[in-house]
Amino acid sequence: MTQERRDQLQSFLAALGLTPPSADCSLAVLDEALTHTSAGLAFNHERLEFLGDAVLRLAASEFLERHYPQLSVGQSSALRAQLVSDRWLAELGERCQIEALLRIGPTAAGDQAGRATLRAEACEAVIGALYQLWGNLEPVHRWLTPHWQRDAAQWEADPNRHNWKSALQEWSQANRQGLPQYSSREVSQIHADPQRFHCEVRLGDALLGEGRGGSRRLAEQDAARAALEQLKPARGS
Amino acid sequence: MTQERRDQLQSFLAALGLTPPSADCSLAVLDEALTHTSAGLAFNHERLEFLGDAVLRLAASEFLERHYPQLSVGQSSALRAQLVSDRWLAELGERCQIEALLRIGPTAAGDQAGRATLRAEACEAVIGALYQLWGNLEPVHRWLTPHWQRDAAQWEADPNRHNWKSALQEWSQANRQGLPQYSSREVSQIHADPQRFHCEVRLGDALLGEGRGGSRRLAEQDAARAALEQLKPARGS
Structure with missing residues (x-):
């Protein structure tokens, strides 16, 4: 990895409110998460997206248990479906400008819908990468909790946004x-x-x-x- | 909780190869996981089943990464779907005789299919309870890895069992x-x-x-x- 890419990834983590667990920690796994299949490199985001999908679901379950203990199981399921949805992940990706960090091939530039999918996939892969780097869910909570708090409050206030x-x-x-x-x-x-x-x-x-x-x-x-x-x-x- | 129930739960953990993280650790959460809604008590397994569903998915993802790193993403998805399936959970419940520990109401006695569902739900709730008791995925891996190793090897040997x-x-x-x-x-x-x-x-x-x-x-x-x-x-x- 070039020093430039390393600096870029460090700044990204800092913007998420995260300091790497150790100073000499390898950021290769984060680089992998931010490398789309279309870049045609020897590694890509898919493995970490697969892991991130499961990490996200568990983090959302814990978030609901901590912040919404009064909800019924049905309401928790409903809210969890929103908190882990592709639409939400794509919006998260937009907020943290994840596209600027993505290595993608020319074929993946795509339309609006395609770019939303790219952002969602990248966020999920980054979630998997954070879990691997830290070895626990803490960085995922630190990154996502402020977003979830804001969005869950909005969904409660405007239930018509629910599906x-x-x-x-x-x-x-x-x-x-x-x-x-x-x-x-x-x-x-x-x-x-x-x-x-x-x-x-x-x-x-x-x-x-x-x-x-x-x-x-x-x-x-x-x-x-x-x-x-x-x-x-x-x-x- | 009665001393008898406490002893019963301790023996169950021991049979799974687990020693509680501390001697005076409360087993109330395990009791909750093993209390079906039909028992009509003030607590039941549903909250822990909701959590356990997400814990199970992450544990299965980690299992595949550790033991089957050579699989494609498609093959990993296929195998994960088997490792977390209701059918598999019901079989796991049978192997560890989880029904003997369940508090259920008379209405939930049910037919064979109903009992398989009961076992699957109870296992998922116990997975959620173990995660809460220990605060990490280790006890879940310790319990499930030997079962997954055996079953994944069988699925590989006899691919017709796959769906x-x-x-x-x-x-x-x-x-x-x-x-x-x-x-x-x-x-x-x-x-x-x-x-x-x-x-x-x-x-x-x-x-x-x-x-x-x-x-x-x-x-x-x-x-x-x-x-x-x-x-x-x-x-x-």
């Missing part, structure tokens, strides 16, 4: 209960009526929730939200 | 590439011909693999296996 349907599916699959089934019907003919559609969501025979909305899509989201709110609390309280 | 289709789906979703599409056709009319069906699997426009088999199902599995074998190796080697 309740995918959150409910995440919960039902994690709990081995198959896929939720939605059935909607039009209950009003008035075009702009915000209650025009009524929706029921079921798992097997059990009715989980009901919702209303100005479109089928919104009624389904509302039913999924109602279902998640009803799920029993985490500690049986 | 290649779900492994390929796991990989394609983790890599943000959507769902694989299979198309099969009958290429022979001979009933018992093991090559009777030919199958192609694609992701978007890309042909990932081709397979043959005596039924559509087997030809699809063969195509998924071929696709996974072709995916590029983890370290670009």
Whole structure:
């Protein structure tokens, strides 16, 4: 690694609020995380992205346990799905300007959607690299907690930003209960009526929730939200 | 907790090859993991199962990195999906006779499939509890590594036990590439011909693999296996 690249990676860590665990610590693993497959080098981010995916999920679970102990298991699943989502990772990558550090090949320049994926993959790989460098989850928490705190508070304040349907599916699959089934019907003919559609969501025979909305899509989201709110609390309280 | 329950939990840990991190360590969290929701108590396994799910995934990722560094990312995804599957967890629960320790209510006695789910949930919750008790992944590795070593070796020796289709789906979703599409056709009319069906699997426009088999199902599995074998190796080697 050149001294220039080393300095660049050091500055990146510093911007994340991190000091390497030892002064002579090799930053090769961080370089690997920030090298996209398209660069055609002998190493790339894929191995660390695979690890980072699992590290991220555990860090998000611990974050929720520390900061949101009052949530039900259903609500925790819903929030965790947001905290580890590709959309969130891509936004994180934008905030820390990860693209400036990426080694990528010319073919990967791509469109907007492609660049969001690049950022998400790179963040996940960096999360894997931090875990390997430090040997524990602390640097991941130090980096991500301020972002998660801000974003989780916003999601709570503006629940319409949630994708309740995918959150409910995440919960039902994690709990081995198959896929939720939605059935909607039009209950009003008035075009702009915000209650025009009524929706029921079921798992097997059990009715989980009901919702209303100005479109089928919104009624389904509302039913999924109602279902998640009803799920029993985490500690049986 | 009664002294009897405490002794029971201590013996369980000893059978897993684990000594509690300190002599006066509270085993309440392990008791919580082994208390099913149906027992109707003030605490239950759900919170720890949620945590254990993420701990398990990270432990399996580390196991693969340590013991199978030569695998491609596709093969690692495939093997990880097996190592954390409900089927595997239920089998693990049977091996360590976890049901004998479970507090369950009368409604949860259930059928065979229900009992397998109970065992899988309990194992996942115990994994979460061990992580909390020790504060790291070491006890999880100590418990699971011998089982994983044995089972991963068997899967390698008898690849037909793999569910290649779900492994390929796991990989394609983790890599943000959507769902694989299979198309099969009958290429022979001979009933018992093991090559009777030919199958192609694609992701978007890309042909990932081709397979043959005596039924559509087997030809699809063969195509998924071929696709996974072709995916590029983890370290670009």
